[in-house]
Amino acid sequence: MTILMDPTSERAPENRQPLPRPADLEGKTVGLLDISKPKGNIFIDRLEDLLVQKGLTTKRYIKPTFTRVAPVELNQQIAAECDVVIESLAD
Amino acid sequence: MSYSVIVKEDCSTCQLVVPVIKQLKGDDELTIYSQDNVQFPSGVSVIDDTQLEYSWHRRIDTVPTLIKFDDNGEELARVVGWEKSEWQTLTGRPLGFDLPDFRPGCGSKSVDPGMPEKLAARFDRDKLQSRELTISMEEDDAEACYDRGWSDGLPVVPPTAERVMRMLTGTNRLPDEVIGVVPPDLVPCTIEKIAINAVLAGCKPEYLPVVIASVEAALQDEFCMHGLLATTYFSGPLVIVNGPLSRAIGMNSKGNALGQGNRANGTIGRALQLVIRNIGGGKPRGVDRSVFGNPGKYTYCFAEDETNSCWESLAVEKGFSETASTVTLFAADGMQGIVDQKSRDPESLSRSFAAALRVVGHPKMIMAADVILVVSPEHERIYRLAGWTKQDLKNCLNRLLTIDGSELIAGAGGIAEGIPEKLAGKQLPKFREGGLNIVRAGGSAGMFSAIIAGWGASGTIGSVPVTREIK
Numbered sequence: 273m274t275i276l277m278d279p280t281s282e283r284a285p286e287n288r289q290p291l292p293r294p295a296d297l298e299g300k301t302v303g304l305l306d307i308s309k310p311k312g313n314i315f316i317d318r319l320e321d322l323l324v325q326k327g328l329t330t331k332r333y334i335k336p337t338f339t340r341v342a343p344v345e346l347n348q349q350i351a352a353e354c355d356v357v358i359e360s361l362a363d
Numbered sequence: 364m365s366y367s368v369i370v371k372e373d374c375s376t377c378q379l380v381v382p383v384i385k386q387l388k389g390d391d392e393l394t395i396y397s398q399d400n401v402q403f404p405s406g407v408s409v410i411d412d413t414q415l416e417y418s419w420h421r422r423i424d425t426v427p428t429l430i431k432f433d434d435n436g437e438e439l440a441r442v443v444g445w446e447k448s449e450w451q452t453l454t455g456r457p458l459g460f461d462l463p464d465f466r467p468g469c470g471s472k473s474v475d476p477g478m479p480e481k482l483a484a485r486f487d488r489d490k491l492q493s494r495e496l497t498i499s500m501e502e503d504d505a506e507a508c509y510d511r512g513w514s515d516g517l518p519v520v521p522p523t524a525e526r527v528m529r530m531l532t533g534t535n536r537l538p539d540e541v542i543g544v545v546p547p548d549l550v551p552c553t554i555e556k557i558a559i560n561a562v563l564a565g566c567k568p569e570y571l572p573v574v575i576a577s578v579e580a581a582l583q584d585e586f587c588m589h590g591l592l593a594t595t596y597f598s599g600p601l602v603i604v605n606g607p608l609s610r611a612i613g614m615n616s617k618g619n620a621l622g623q624g625n626r627a628n629g630t631i632g633r634a635l636q637l638v639i640r641n642i643g644g645g646k647p648r649g650v651d652r653s654v655f656g657n658p659g660k661y662t663y664c665f666a667e668d669e670t671n672s673c674w675e676s677l678a679v680e681k682g683f684s685e686t687a688s689t690v691t692l693f694a695a696d697g698m699q700g701i702v703d704q705k706s707r708d709p710e711s712l713s714r715s716f717a718a719a720l721r722v723v724g725h726p727k728m729i730m731a732a733d734v735i736l737v738v739s740p741e742h743e744r745i746y747r748l749a750g751w752t753k754q755d756l757k758n759c760l761n762r763l764l765t766i767d768g769s770e771l772i773a774g775a776g777g778i779a780e781g782i783p784e785k786l787a788g789k790q791l792p793k794f795r796e797g798g799l800n801i802v803r804a805g806g807s808a809g810m811f812s813a814i815i816a817g818w819g820a821s822g823t824i825g826s827v828p829v830t831r832e833i834k
Contacts, residue, residue: 275495276495278495286496
């Protein structure tokens with residue numbers, strides 16, 4: 273454990289915050305990441321149906337295995353091709 | 364009346380005075396603090412000061428040190444090392460007759476290399492007011508600094524309390540002193556916050572006064588740091604350091620002065636940028652709307668070469684003495700080279716300079732951007748041999764850069780850019796009065812000079828160069 277002195281104006285909360293969420297999904301491309309857990313594809317299929325019904329563009333991705341973090345190339349591909357991503361966890 | 368003595372076993376003088384300490388202890392008015400072994404001296408009660416808290420608070424630099432207190436616990440006097448007569452005078456009694464008259468003491472453990480800042484961080488922590496952030500064992504310190512947005516893109520030094528304390532030894536100013544308000548978020552800026560950012564930037568403590576003066580200069584209203592940050596233009600703050608301190612801290616004013624490789628040049632300019640980023644909240648593509656930026660927005664800092672110059676320095680021109688150390692802040696674009704290897708008289712070389720200076724911003728742009736002309740020693744020599752002062756060169760350049768308005772109006776030369784047509788026929792200066800600045804720097808071989816163009820908004824509508832003395 274290391275203690276660091278804050279070099280900032282201390283206006284931001286002490287803990288790191290997630291990136292701001294988009295106000296809505298209009299015109300956005302939604303990535304759907306199946307992490308290769310059993311039945312994750314069923315969950316993703318249903319989500320995709322709902323998103324497409326709303327007129328959104330979706331793109332599908334699959335992690336090689338749920339036991340490891342996603343390969344850097346897959347992260348980069350999703351970041352380049354999508355505005356937001358939904359990751360499924362299922363069993 | 365009471366006494367305390369601070370000792371360590373690993374000190375031959377402390378070993379020597381053990382009989383004296385035991386004699387004083389026998390009178391039950393002596394408290395013994397041991398820095399390294401609570402069994403030393405043996406056979407008497409000893410207070411454990413292996414954490415060095417007592418030694419730190421008493422500012423002990425030598426052991427043994429014998430301190431005399433009054434009945435209220437106020438220190439009356441102290442002696443360091445062993446000097447028989449002084450110990451006798453302090454205690455008012457005969458001591459150590461069989462000991463030599465004098466033995467120097469040893470260094471206190473509290474002043475071992477690296478120890479003062481450790482102890483300051485441990486025992487003077489209340490002097491720092493900044494929020495403490497806990498980085499977990501799983502996080503890499505350097506990555507944690509990136510993740511929190513503190514970096515300009517290059518690695519920063521993680522600002523531990525020890526490092527911040529060490530940085531603060533570079534100034535006598537109190538950590539909680541507020542020196543101004545940093546744009547764009549208009550945040551009060553303390554010496555402590557500057558010191559933390561100086562740690563991030565990689566500064567040595569001896570650079571801190573230069574960083575503080577740079578921040579003070581940047582925060583002057585006439586420098587217009589907010590506008591300079593927010594502009595779509597290329598510019599950012601450039602720090603030019605003059606005076607003996609620039610040499611004392613080893614700044615580069617000679618070969619590659621505008622380039623990489625010198626710690627002071629590199630980190631002082633960077634610290635200023637990190638202050639604007641981290642304290643002021645001014646970040647690229649946030650409030651910083653620059654179309655391109657320039658490489659100097661990582662760091663832009665050099666010293667004027669005042670040694671053997673025939674010209675008075677920028678600081679002297681600004682009214683400071685030759686013995687003063689100053690910073691001058693200038694709202695600067697990147698650097699443009701001038702190559703003239705054939706001129707051997709000042710008139711010819713000045714015409715080269717003028718032709719190159721004409722294009723600052725745009726060949727038709729006038730009285731908008733200021734400029735710094737950095738003249739190399741080989742070019743300066745031509746003026747030295749001809750007896751030209753810096754003012755002579757400025758006068759010549761301003762004369763050569765007085766341009767007929769008909770060359771500058773919109774549409775002239777088939778270029779839509781330009782000044783209003785009504786100015787055709789008027790004789791107009793390229794630079795506003797006082798807008799042309801000259802410094803001498805650079806390597807001794809090479810007939811090159813350099814133009815550092817300024818922000819397109821100079822003078823009262825934008826930024827004026829600001830010079831501050833370093834204190």
